[in-house]
């Protein structure tokens with residue numbers, strides 16, 4: 001399965017953005033990684049090319065039947081000018097799990113990680129240096145067969161594009177306000193919730209829109225069956241600290257296997273903080289809140305790492321946590337994980353993959 | 362909202378396909394209809410252009426977050442050389458309902474129907490003439506903003522492409538074998554099942570693949586909550602004739618509002634055949650089968666119109682209907698609807714919209 005990787009460099013380098021205002025996902029680097037899949041031939045023509053538009057037939061399946069998967073990961077620049085990836089093998093594992101659910105052929109994770117390393121090397125000047133910034137990497141696969149039948153495509157394109165991104169929250173971490181969603185459902189057991197595929201995100205837009213109108217920044221998703229058990233928050237996994245114990249919804253088939261989630265659980269175990277993966281109902285959370293036992297809540301994801309939750313609105317009931325401030329444990333987890341990612345803390349868990357680049361300042 | 366429509370004709374006309382082997386959705390006509398949406402400006406630049414590839418940034422939202430909707434309709438050629446559309450206003454209504462669920466801006470249905478008529482006129486030579494053939498029309502909308510944030514896109518493209526299609530089943534209608542799906546779920550209340558959006562079809566591929574391996578042509582989808590109530594069959598709505606009464610699952614929020622479904626219900630009422638829209642459990646169907654009361658079952662959809670079901674496999678239980686033959690009522694409905702579509706039967710319900718074209722032979 002191991003392939004050649006060809007490299008075609010851009011004639012011109014584009015201007016780098018102002019690092020003070022990077023935002024998220026609007027600016028892309030000079031190059032991209034790409035490979036094609038053809039039935040009977042497998043993945044082929046892996047290449048690094050100048051960042052450029054793609055041209056597809058209007059009947060390409062991706063436009064009609066949503067056969068897509070993607071990943072989200074980051075490259076971090078350490079103070080010493082080294083470049084780190086955080087557990088990239090977990091993203092490749094998850095990509096292949098998504099592929100399986102969406103009837104998309106498996107990729108060779110090791111080969112793709114090598115390709116990403118090459119891409120990062122080629123565009124190393126794009127890794128932002130300012131505090132809290134990083135280079136976001138978006139691998140994705142789309143179905144390209146020009147055919148309107150509802151069936152798995154016989155052709156695919158794999159691409160990875162990269163975007164320099166700023167700190168998710170301007171002052172490090174700041175608590176967000178969350179609306180508990182009672183009407184719309186993101187995913188259900190037997191559906192695609194465990195896969196990182198477009199349809200889950202398309203499905204989430206409407207609930208998100210309603211929340212935004214009420215001035216809430218994200219939605220807390222409940223399960224699609226009983227509308228009772230907590231699943232995720234926005235595009236993040238979610239954790240609660242109740243009376244000294246940390247709980248997070250178990251991976252039940254409709255929840256994404258978050259890389260950050262897994263890392264947080266490992267970290268808590270290492271610290272001997274009690275942590276449980278189990279069903280968590282919204283009633284249990286409200287009950288804990290009323291009894292003064294809901295100490296902290298936070299979302300986890302690659303984009304924000306840790307996103308503390310300052311408030312939940314559930315129907316008429318407003319729960320304000322920790323006076324709307326970031327909790328102590330949330331802060332400790334955030335500092336530790338970002339510390340490891342940036343090379344400031346020791347990598348005790350073997351989470352870091354170094355990208356060999358010429359020295360950066 | 363009414364716009365101008367510009368027309369740019371293709372320099373060359375492509376060769377028409379052999380009508381004996383049209384298949385479905387692989388061959389496209391010489392032209393397409395297109396318009397753009399820009400936030401603050403609305404839908405603009407409606408145009409008929411030569412059929413051609415589209416070029417998008419790799420960060421275009423459609424590739425990542427599945428913000429797409431589509432429709433499926435057909436143009437039929439009558440013996441007299443007239444061109445008919447079947448209830449196109451229902452497709453436009455549904456497209457806007459899908460748009461609402463997916464946070465995509467509404468379209469002007471009347472204007473789009475006018476655009477489609479123009480497109481059909483331009484490509485009228487592509488409407489196949491052989492018995493049972495038609496011109497399939499695929500309107501669709503994709504999110505094109507080059508941005509990786511999970512939010513509704515600020516830009517969209519609306520397109521309509523057309524494909525000459527053959528008879529769905531070679532000998533008119535022939536019964537299919539259906540596997541009752543117990544593991545995978547297509548849609549759930551609060552999700553996007555009622556919308557015609559890519560994610561629902563992506564989600565359905567896996568169940569379909571498993572069924573095909575067992576030599577079943579489609580899947581019977583059960584509800585996502587109790588895995589008990591019948592929803593749809595493949596990409597069709599489903600009807601059962603039990604002891605003289607026709608029943609079909611009620612529109613409960615996770616089932617597509619099929620145009621054919623609605624037409625069948627109207628027709629049955631008109632014929633004084635008892636018909637009920639209600640919850641139908643798979644247990645009820647098996648029970649009726651065991652008691653010899655399950656007389657017919659069929660799927661309904663634009664592609665096949667009526668697709669008789671000859672067999673269900675539910676776990677270990679195999680139910681063979683009507684000796685695997687097409688039922689009498691299924692046949693009568695099929696003949697009537699296709700008759701109206703082809704101008705051979707009187708249009709008593711006002712279902713036909715004529716496309717003014719110069720006379721075809």
Ligand SMILES: Cc1ncc(COP(=O)(O)O)c(C=O)c1O
Pocket residue numbers: 072232234235236237256257258259260261300301302303
């Ligand atoms: C739906 C959803 N849940 C959870 C996560 C968190 O996963 P990770 O920690 O791997 O970034 C993400 C994405 O990043 C997501 O899209």
Ligand SMILES: Cc1ncc(COP(=O)(O)O)c(C=O)c1O
Pocket residue numbers: 433593595596597598617618619620621622661662663664
């Ligand atoms: C999921 C699904 N259900 C039902 C139908 C039938 O709808 P209609 O009769 O409007 O074609 C379709 C599509 O055609 C469909 O995709």
